[in-house]
Structure formats: structure tokens, C-alpha cells
Amino acid sequence: MNLKVCGDIDDQIRRARAMYNNIIAVMRGIYDEMQTFTMEHAGPEGQALHEKIVAANVAFDAAKADNDEPRMKQIAMERRELWKALSIILKEVRKEHKNTLKERFYSRIGNNSSTETYQCRAEAIVGGLGYATATKVLDNALKAWQMSMVKGKAPRFARGEEKDQDTLTLQFSQAGGVPVEDIFTGKRKDIGIEYPKKGFGPRSYSAFRFRLGAASEESYAEGTVQLHRAIPENARIAMAHLTRKKAGRKYQYELQLLATLAEPINLLPDHRRKPLVAIHFGWSGDEEGRRLAGIADNADPLEARLLTLPPDIEDDIREASALQAKRDTYRDEVFLRLKEENTLPTKGETPLSEHWNKIRKLPAQHVSANRMHHLAWLVKSELIEIPEWFETWRKADQRMWVQATSLARRARNRRKKYYEKVAIDLASRYEAILIEMPDLKKSAEKVNEKTGEKTEFAKKARSGRVIAALYVLESAIQWAACKHGSAVLKIKGEKTASVCAFCEGDHLEEKEEHDSQTLYCPDCGSTVDRKLNGAANAWKRAASDLESLVTEYWEETREKQMGKAETKRLKSEKMAEARRLKRQAASQASAGA
Structure with a gap:
């Protein structure tokens, strides 16, 4: 925009x-x-x-x-x-x-x-x-x-x-929103978009306006917006958002319209879907791409497939993390040097001395780069000569921040699109999706706050969890399943990866000392990948009782929807009754006066 x-x-x-x-x-x-x-x-x-x-x-x-x-x-x-x-x-x-x-x-x-x-x-x-x-x-x-x-x-x-995004909102009071034609034909005073002369498309731009603040102020944001796709006919717009996102030193803006469709879009596939697929999640590293999950639609682990994260995405995320680590190291050095040279004022009630007294007693790793930049700004604002090495660090850190944040944002966007593509493919091919997710909250802990002991996950394993971002993948699957009418089943606490999918023996061993993902079964002599084995076992356990599991899922989904509708109805009735009593009290007070 x-x-x-x-x-x-x-x-x-x-x-x-x-x-x-x-x-x-x-x-x-x-x-x-x-x-x-x-x-x-x-x-x-x-x-x-x-x-x-x-x-x-x-x-x-x-x-x-x-x-x-x-x-x-x-x-x-x-x-x-x-x-x-x-x-x-x-x-x-x-x-x-x-x-x-x-x-x-x-x-x-x-x-x-x-x-x-x-x-x-x-x-x-x-x-x-x-x-x-x-x-x-x-x-x-x-x-x-x-x-x-x-x-x-x-x-x-x-x-x-800490905020990378802010949103301004317009809400339309009409029931169901306003007709989309009102926005594109200039009937609305609060928001307006011109119809694109060349039609909707990736390179289609039109002028727009978006009211800011109260209507009486008549203050508008104006500019051009890219209309990358047409809004369905007879749709109604319930809400409009003007979103500002931080992109390096600059901001990017998006205009988002929340549309209510006259008829729902049917995303159900024309072909017959398979009944069940099982996904066994993980995040083990691999040269060919981080292994995210084993995916199986039958009981044979040899027919299952691995889902991996493209290496270029992980490389960019790691590079951005390395840049951030450099920033942290340089920040610590500059902070310690400021404390050693002791050139900044500590007495008086100026903003500079107050800010410096707050942070100089802290350990270096507890002082963010933002606080250091604010310190540099205060030094300049109070007309104190800033040390040349401090100014050099400030400019270099700003450049590194732009590079690191831009690189990380692009990598995360590519990862999200990749996950959405995988999720749509699964939801369009299967009627039910079984998810087996590890305890991500537990794996994120460095120290168990209850026992004070270090957890079993090393630093490398915790960093791999962040790169994989399995919650993003799970959310994409939930979204795609909702659009395609697929049931999402979950399994927890089951021994799937540690039991042989061929003979159901529970004596699986790691085949090699430094390879925890390839398992060997001494009972039947088979060798299998941990995630493929887990996915096949999860599929078998769900397939044996699939009909009742799916029925239970849809019954719970329906109960939740009905519960939300009932809660909304009761809340509306309560608010209406409160307004009635308030009007009645006001009427009695005026009559008494």
C-alpha cells in the first residue's frame, strides 16, 4: 500500500x-x-x-x-x-x-x-x-x-x-455490515475505495480513504491500495482495519476488509477423500532439511513420508539469530565500557541521570539494546558530547537490527506459506487428521521452576524447536481442516515412536550412537525412522475406532458452537435488561424531580 x-x-x-x-x-x-x-x-x-x-x-x-x-x-x-x-x-x-x-x-x-x-x-x-x-x-x-x-x-x-504491529479499526453498525458496493461507489463517508480501472489483480491499484478518529474531526488517511483480488458479489463489510507493520526502519500498511458472504464458499473437494492420516510431530535436525513430522495414511511405516523444512528457510532463521547474538555481544561490551569509564552523570534529576541510574546497576544481559539507544538519545538531547565509540556502536547496531529483523521476517513468512500449503494438501485429501504433538511448553524450559533442575533438552534442541515452530504448522492444519470440513483428532501420552510398527515389540533401540532418529528392533530385525514409526502406530490406534472418534469430535464441535451462541444470547439479554433498568431509574428520577 x-x-x-x-x-x-x-x-x-x-x-x-x-x-x-x-x-x-x-x-x-x-x-x-x-x-x-x-x-x-x-x-x-x-x-x-x-x-x-x-x-x-x-x-x-x-x-x-x-x-x-x-x-x-x-x-x-x-x-x-x-x-x-x-x-x-x-x-x-x-x-x-x-x-x-x-x-x-x-x-x-x-x-x-x-x-x-x-x-x-x-x-x-x-x-x-x-x-x-x-x-x-x-x-x-x-x-x-x-x-x-x-x-x-x-x-x-x-x-x-516490542510492538511490530498496530491496528486502527472502523466498525459498521448495520446488521451484517454494509454492502460492499457502498464502499466502492463513494456512499460511505468513513471509508471509500475507487473501483480499479484495469480490474482486480496483483498490479491493480486504486485510491482509498480511511477515517481517523471521530467523524466531526474529518481526518483521513489517504493513498493507494493494491487490490490483489476481487471481493465476492453481494458481500457485506462488517469491519475495516488499517494495519501498520514495522519493516526495518520503515512501516508497511495494509487495508483489511472483513467480509460476510451471501453464500459460503465450498472448499470441499470433488474427489473422494481417504478416511484418515496421522501426523507424528518432532523437530530433529537433518542436512536435507529439519524433520518436522512423519505422515502416514496406513499401518505400514515404509509407506509413510517425512515432512521436512526447506533448508534455505532454516539457514535464514539461523543467520538472523547469529546477527542478533552479535548485537547482544556488542551491546554488553559497550554497556560495560560505559560503566567502567563512568562519564555519564549520576547526580541530579535530569532524564539522563535517572535513566542511567536505573540501568547501570543491572547485569549487562538484562539491558536491552532499545534502552541503550534511548540512553544515546538522552545524551544528545541534553547536549552532552557522546563518545565516538558509543556513536559508532549505535549506528552499527541499527544497521544490524534492520538486517536481522528483515531476514527473520522474510524467513518466517516463507515458513508460514509452506505450512499453509502442506495443511491445505492434507485437508483436501483426508476426512480426518490425527495429530500427535510433543509437549512444546515443557521442551522450552531451561530450568524446571518447581525442582530447580536443568531440563533434559539441551540448548541445541530448544533452538530447533523455535526454528520448526510446530504450533504454526498445527494452527495451519486446524485452519485448513475447518475450511475443508475435516475432523482434527489429537493423541497424547501414547507410546507410538518407541513401539515397533511391524511386530509391536517395545524393545526399540537407536541403531547408531549419534543417530537418535533411526531405530532398530531386536525382536524382528527391522530398521525404521522414529517419526515414520510413530505416525504408523498412531494411525493404527485411531483407525481401530475411527468412526466413534470422528463422531465424538463433531458432537463436541457442535456443543461448543451451541454453547457460544447461548452465551452470546444470555449476554445480550442481560445487557438489554440492564439498559431497561437504567432507563426506568432515570425516568423515575425525572418524575420525582
């Missing part, structure tokens, strides 16, 4: 970010009040346990920074016992004061007009933020609250330097 430079876009994004953090600040304040309330009613025993846990957290972080594994293990064991004792007390407190917690704390968070979080939305709209964007920001903050509360923590503030 070619976009006319418009300062109002940046202003709207700043307002949206500020609104999100204002909501998070409110949530964190309520969370702290709720924690204080809970601890006050936990009694002396609960309060003493809490103090010991806080001290243990500090000690564990110090031991982790020193890589003192025996100390970490000891603290983790002690902390686990403290948490067990405290959780029993807190559970009883929350149960006893359930209604009080709901009335005094939880009732203040939500999207009703009486909640404090909704009031942040109202203030942002009065301040100039578009109402649909404000609604979306509030929804995102509420999702963050729900996800954080599951973990027993308050949600984190959003940091602008």
Missing part, C-alpha cells in the same frame, strides 16, 4: 497504546487491592508464608543469574513447599469471601458502562481516539486480563518498542 504521510495515524496509534496501558494500570491497581484484601484475611500464618515466598523469589533469581544450579534446586524445593501451604489458606479465603471479591474487585473490570475499564475507553474517545479502535483495545485488554488471571498474575504493560 502507498499511503499519504499523515501525522494523525501516528497520533491515533499513540492514543490507542496509551489507552491500553491506562486500562492495564487500572487492572493492576485492582489486582493489587484484591491481593492485599486476600492477604489481610489470610491471617498471621498466611502472611508469614507470603513473606518467605517473596524472599525465596529474590534468592532464586540471584542464584539463576550466577548459574548456581544446586542453590536453585534447594530454593525451588523450599518455595514449592511454601506455596503448597499458602495455597490451601488462600483457597479458603477466596471461597469464604467469594461474593465480596466479586462485588469489590471483579465487578470493576469489564465492558459495561459502569466498569472502570470501560470508563478508560470513554475517556480515550473523548480525547480523540476512534470509537471502534477504542472498543478493540478494550477487548484486547480484557483478553490479557483473563489469560493473566489463569496464571495468577496481573497483566503486563505493553511496550511500544
Whole structure:
């Protein structure tokens, strides 16, 4: 998209970010009040346990920074016992004061007009933020609250330097959205796109406008947009997004239209599909391409196939990671040199001295490059001569950041497209897809926080997990299966890779010491790849009871859809009743006056 430079876009994004953090600040304040309330009613025993846990957290972080594994293990064991004792007390407190917690704390968070979080939305709209964007920001903050509360923590503030994408939203109040013709014929004042003179296609461009902020402000983003494909006839547009993505030092913009189709597009294949395919996931390295999965549609592992990640994608991801590692090394060296030379001011109340006092006491690996760049900006803004070597690092780091982020983004995009292609192929050929996924969360842990011990996965194995990004592949399969009407079955905790698919013997051994992927069965003498063997075994176990598994899947899917519809209906009725009571109270108040 070619976009006319418009300062109002940046202003709207700043307002949206500020609104999100204002909501998070409110949530964190309520969370702290709720924690204080809970601890006050936990009694002396609960309060003493809490103090010991806080001290243990500090000690564990110090031991982790020193890589003192025996100390970490000891603290983790002690902390686990403290948490067990405290959780029993807190559970009883929350149960006893359930209604009080709901009335005094939880009732203040939500999207009703009486909640404090909704009031942040109202203030942002009065301040100039578009109402649909404000609604979306509030929804995102509420999702963050729900996800954080599951973990027993308050949600984190959003940091602008960590965000690669921002979105401004237009929402159309008409039921089902507005006809697509209204947008392309200029009937809408908030958004408009000209019909392309040469028709829709990869090189088709048209002028567009997108309203920013309130309608009374009459502020628009204008430019040209590439119309790479036609919108289906008789479609209605329910929502429009103007998305800004960071691309190196610059930004890329996309205009996205959420269309509701008059008739659903049928992606079901004309040919008859096979009943079942099993996918056994992994991420072992290989010169011919990282092995992602074994795929089998029958019980014979010799007929199964391996899915591998193209080597060029992994090479680019590793190169980007290597560049980032260089950045980290250079950053650490520059930070330590700044501390040694001690030329920056530490006294006074200037932004520079405050920022430097905050970071100079931290270990070098805990100071991000963004903080260092901000430090350089503060030095310049206060007219202090910046050391030549510091300025040289700043410019070089900026160039390396552009190179690393661009390379990583292109590689991830190619990986995503490759996964989508694989997923569509599977969904179009099979009626049911069985997924056997390893515990990715467990494999990501370097140190077990409960035991304090290092996990079985080495650094190389953890880095391979990141390169493979199996969750992206799984999400692509879920998406393609939904489009094609395929059932997605899952299997966990089964011994599939360690049992011989030929004779069902459970004495499989690694054929060679340095090759964990080729297995040998001493019972029948066969040699088989670990992933192909796992996929074949998974297929056999699902095929024996396939009809009931698929039936159960579709019944659960239908129940979830009905549950969501019922929840939505009850919520609408509740909101309507609340509005009715509010109008009734206002009417009685005016009559009394």
C-alpha cells in the first residue's frame, strides 16, 4: 500500500497504546487491592508464608543469574513447599469471601458502562481516539486480563518498542455490515475505495480513504491500495482495519476488509477423500532439511513420508539469530565500557541521570539494546558530547537490527506459506487428521521452576524447536481442516515412536550412537525412522475406532458452537435488561424531580 504521510495515524496509534496501558494500570491497581484484601484475611500464618515466598523469589533469581544450579534446586524445593501451604489458606479465603471479591474487585473490570475499564475507553474517545479502535483495545485488554488471571498474575504493560504491529479499526453498525458496493461507489463517508480501472489483480491499484478518529474531526488517511483480488458479489463489510507493520526502519500498511458472504464458499473437494492420516510431530535436525513430522495414511511405516523444512528457510532463521547474538555481544561490551569509564552523570534529576541510574546497576544481559539507544538519545538531547565509540556502536547496531529483523521476517513468512500449503494438501485429501504433538511448553524450559533442575533438552534442541515452530504448522492444519470440513483428532501420552510398527515389540533401540532418529528392533530385525514409526502406530490406534472418534469430535464441535451462541444470547439479554433498568431509574428520577 502507498499511503499519504499523515501525522494523525501516528497520533491515533499513540492514543490507542496509551489507552491500553491506562486500562492495564487500572487492572493492576485492582489486582493489587484484591491481593492485599486476600492477604489481610489470610491471617498471621498466611502472611508469614507470603513473606518467605517473596524472599525465596529474590534468592532464586540471584542464584539463576550466577548459574548456581544446586542453590536453585534447594530454593525451588523450599518455595514449592511454601506455596503448597499458602495455597490451601488462600483457597479458603477466596471461597469464604467469594461474593465480596466479586462485588469489590471483579465487578470493576469489564465492558459495561459502569466498569472502570470501560470508563478508560470513554475517556480515550473523548480525547480523540476512534470509537471502534477504542472498543478493540478494550477487548484486547480484557483478553490479557483473563489469560493473566489463569496464571495468577496481573497483566503486563505493553511496550511500544516490542510492538511490530498496530491496528486502527472502523466498525459498521448495520446488521451484517454494509454492502460492499457502498464502499466502492463513494456512499460511505468513513471509508471509500475507487473501483480499479484495469480490474482486480496483483498490479491493480486504486485510491482509498480511511477515517481517523471521530467523524466531526474529518481526518483521513489517504493513498493507494493494491487490490490483489476481487471481493465476492453481494458481500457485506462488517469491519475495516488499517494495519501498520514495522519493516526495518520503515512501516508497511495494509487495508483489511472483513467480509460476510451471501453464500459460503465450498472448499470441499470433488474427489473422494481417504478416511484418515496421522501426523507424528518432532523437530530433529537433518542436512536435507529439519524433520518436522512423519505422515502416514496406513499401518505400514515404509509407506509413510517425512515432512521436512526447506533448508534455505532454516539457514535464514539461523543467520538472523547469529546477527542478533552479535548485537547482544556488542551491546554488553559497550554497556560495560560505559560503566567502567563512568562519564555519564549520576547526580541530579535530569532524564539522563535517572535513566542511567536505573540501568547501570543491572547485569549487562538484562539491558536491552532499545534502552541503550534511548540512553544515546538522552545524551544528545541534553547536549552532552557522546563518545565516538558509543556513536559508532549505535549506528552499527541499527544497521544490524534492520538486517536481522528483515531476514527473520522474510524467513518466517516463507515458513508460514509452506505450512499453509502442506495443511491445505492434507485437508483436501483426508476426512480426518490425527495429530500427535510433543509437549512444546515443557521442551522450552531451561530450568524446571518447581525442582530447580536443568531440563533434559539441551540448548541445541530448544533452538530447533523455535526454528520448526510446530504450533504454526498445527494452527495451519486446524485452519485448513475447518475450511475443508475435516475432523482434527489429537493423541497424547501414547507410546507410538518407541513401539515397533511391524511386530509391536517395545524393545526399540537407536541403531547408531549419534543417530537418535533411526531405530532398530531386536525382536524382528527391522530398521525404521522414529517419526515414520510413530505416525504408523498412531494411525493404527485411531483407525481401530475411527468412526466413534470422528463422531465424538463433531458432537463436541457442535456443543461448543451451541454453547457460544447461548452465551452470546444470555449476554445480550442481560445487557438489554440492564439498559431497561437504567432507563426506568432515570425516568423515575425525572418524575420525582
